[in-house]
Amino acid sequence: MLRDEQGPYFGEFGGRFVPESLIAALDELSLAYDACKIDPGFQAELMDLHRTYTGRPSIITEVPRFAAHAGNARILLKREDLNHTGSHKINNVLGQALVARRIGKTRLIAETGAGQHGVATATAAALFGMECVVYMGEVDTVRQALNVARMRLLGAEVIPVTTGSRTLKDAINEALRDWVANVDNTHYLLGTVAGPHPFPYMVRDFHKIIGEESREQVLEMTGALPDAVVACVGGGSNAIGMFHAFLDDPSVRLIGYEAAGRGVDTPEHAATITKGRPGVLHGARSYMLQDEDGQTLESHSISAGLDYPGVGPEHSWLNDLGRAEYRPVTDDEAMHAMRLLSRTEGIIPAIETAHALAGALELGKELGPESVILINLSGRGDKDMETAGKYFDLFDGVES
Amino acid sequence: MSSRVEATLDACRTEGRGALVGYLPLGFPSIDESIEAAVALVENGADILELGLPYSDPVMDGLVIQQATEKALANGFRLRDAFGAVKEITDRVSAPVLVMTYWNPVVQYGVEKFARDLKQAGGAGLITPDLIPDEAQQWIDASDKHDLDRVFLAAPSSTDTRLAETIRVSRGFVYAVSTMGITGARADVDTAAHNLVSRLRNAGAKHVGVGVGISTREQVVEVLDYAEGAIVGSAIVSALGDSGVSGVASIAARLSGRSEVQGVARHT
Missing domain, CATH: 3.40.50.1100 (Rossmann fold)
Structure with a gap:
């Protein structure tokens, strides 16, 4: 069944092409998510949130x-x-924030392009009382100034990224750099089905x-x-x-x-x-x-x-x-x-x-x-x- | 397999010292100046060169190297220029030259073809910051075929199992990342570096280079007390950006503990 694919590879695609420093965190996340996936308590908590918070x-x-x-x-x-x-972004954000809390992370970081994923992450951080830093290309902070204000109102710190093309791809680079330095207390709440395993598989599952x-x-x-x-x-x-x-x-x-x-x-x-x-x-x-x-x-x-x-x-x-x-x-x-x-x-x-x-x-x-x-x-x-x-x-x- | 990098590290040990590994990106600020800077780096004490290939998404690098490689790309650096530059450098200096590259440029050039052309240019091997041994089979095969070194990274967060595997597949040395973070000067070399090198020793590593955050002679000396190589990058790149080739010559002499700068007249 095509639906059974769970990474790290989808045919010749996927894998983990990241600095060694991140592998321990990715392994920790994979194990934690696999445990959550079969834990009725976790699934019930997420479904309850979807019913009473997501809508x-x-x-x-x-x-x-x-x-x-x-x-x-x-x-x-x-x-x-x-x-x-x-938007749909909240589905993934609530799921990952619950997993992050389970493995003892107190700080969420995220990249955002349009700002929707950043807003969703800032929302989850507010809901769970976690610290939140959102990386956003400088070009996008101008295009999406209202979402920058929303994130800040929700208590998140928004950091404009001024390197490279100053858009979403550079925001992801900067979030990865932050994560390399802060993996002990930080979860990188990646907003799409890209990135190293287990993100493509885990984010897909939450959506x-x-x-x-x-x-x-x-x-x-x-x-x-x-x-x-x-x-x-x-x-x-x-x-x-x-x-x-x-x-x-x-x-x-x-x-x-x-x-x-x-x-x-x-x-x-x-x-x-x-x-x-x-x-x-x-x-x-x-x-x-x-x-x-x-x-x-x-x-x-x-x-x-x-x-x-x-x-x-x-x-x-x-x-x-x-x-x-x-x-x-x-x-x-x-x-x-x-x-x-x-x-x-x-x-x-x-x-x-x-x-x-x-x-x-x-x-x-x-x-x-x-x-x-x-x-x-x-x-x-x-x-x-x-x-x-x-x-x-x-x-x-x-x-x- | 004979590794020129390992031979160099062993020769330094025999002389009762550790090796200075100096990093510079190719193409910054131009191809020609980066070649001159690399030569000056060796003439003033670097035992091994690490030449970075500019890449659009350098996730392991801090601001100094990001800005330098962005400038190299903006100035028109192309991948094909790298082999000629390595050739010119290896014709002029005897220090082994490792190329540091993110993985996608190698994939797009063709792993086998990249290995062949690097060997022909006189390169000693690759340092691959975003390629872990688990994903590296193609590179392991190509580097075996062309007798090239392959330097993989080890991190303070790596498990013992992963360290053992990294040591098993690495050739040249294992690149011990001194701290959980990206490249760039830091006031202190993390105690994590010493711990990591001890763990690598216990797992059987014979050649270890420590990098990330090393920028002063004192830090080099400290690291070389327990590792074969000390890798300095951002500080040298800053010197090149601020003072050109003579700046590189000065900092290399300082980092290697020499009192006199060699060959600067040519560059001034």
Whole structure:
């Protein structure tokens, strides 16, 4: 069963390409997580938190007015945007914070791009009374100033990263450097399904509840499995969380939408699987954007959360197996879909999520009106108003 | 297998001293200046050279080396330049040259091809900060085939089992990371370094170099009391950034305990 893969390798991808100093901490984390995984007490505590704090199970919303623009396919949204803190990120953060507490760590560090994972981590730290430091590329602290304020209000220290390209990849480097120096009391709460083992496997496990709930909900609503399940892919955490429950349902197509930025034929994109090739980044072997010498390339996307030149190893594996497909969606296509869902259904999605919505507009036309498409609506768009306001000229003047 | 690095460490021991291992990144501030700086480093007392390949995501390095390698990349350093630079340096000095590189550039160049070209350039082997023995089979095979050293890292947090495995697969020396942290000067060398070297000895290590946080002659002397090699990086890189090649010559002479600086006239 594809669902049984637990790392450290997914086919030829994954592994642990990190300094020796971190191996003891990764081993400690692997052992602790494996123990938690089979501990009914741990699982009950996490489920209770999801019920009383996250707001799970998240609902499914059918969107017929939006679907009218997608070949009249039946389109269902899994509403992770309604979770506490506004995205799927909380699923992973609560799980890892519980594990960290079990192994006696008192300090959480995290990287963040858009700020959603940083906010979620700061939230968990506040809830559990832990110290919290969030590394954020200087470029992103400007793009996402509201999330910086949210994290600080929650009591976290936000450290702008001024080296390298000053974005998410450099924030991960800086968090790894902090972790190397402070592993004794610190847990690195990695926010996506990338990084060294056990992160890709553990983070996936904490998000697979998305697909498990959805599978039951869709079966109950429609009496059948969906024809396609789609999600946006940056590092790939919301997508793997959605895909995982369907991996062994061969009738269900799995499609991840990558950020094509200004177009995959320009240098300004973040379409890692579409345009990259396998390499080693941030502790794992996976597809990545790199030059001939193996230097990581800067990515571009209008959505900070997809603006990452790597992708989780399990996605690379699913791509090479042919089990999942990965397609590019441009900035403009995503922004169009963001506005369309807002105007047809009264739901403002995150720009990250809008990439999956844009993909579904085309996919619906391909699959036709009898088809059922399940979309992971991974986050809400409140954080993106600055970007959307500029893009659509919403602040002054009349929208074009 | 004959290791020139091990032979150098043994020769230093015979002379009743330990070895100074000096680090500089290739391409900083330019290829030519980095070559001159490396030569000056050896002429003024470094017994072994560690030449870093600039890389976009150096997670084991502190700010000084990050900024230097960023500048090297911004100035157009390419991987293919490295072999020519190593060749020129090894033609001019007899000290063995180890290349320090993160793993992805080697993977993209081709592990086997990288080993072959490094050997042809006169390189002695690789130090691999983000490649652990568990993931290194391809490199172990290639370095055996081309008779190259492979220096893996040992950390204060490594278990005894891991130390034994690291010693088993390393050749040249085992790089003992002095402290739980990244490269950069520190006021004191951690007592963790001494403990780690003792644990490596108990596990059978014959050649150990201690690095990370060493920047002064006093720290070098302290470390060489219990290890074969003392590795200095950021302090030398700072000297190069501040005072050019003559700065490297001065700090190398100081670190190796020499009273006179050699060959500086050529660089001033």
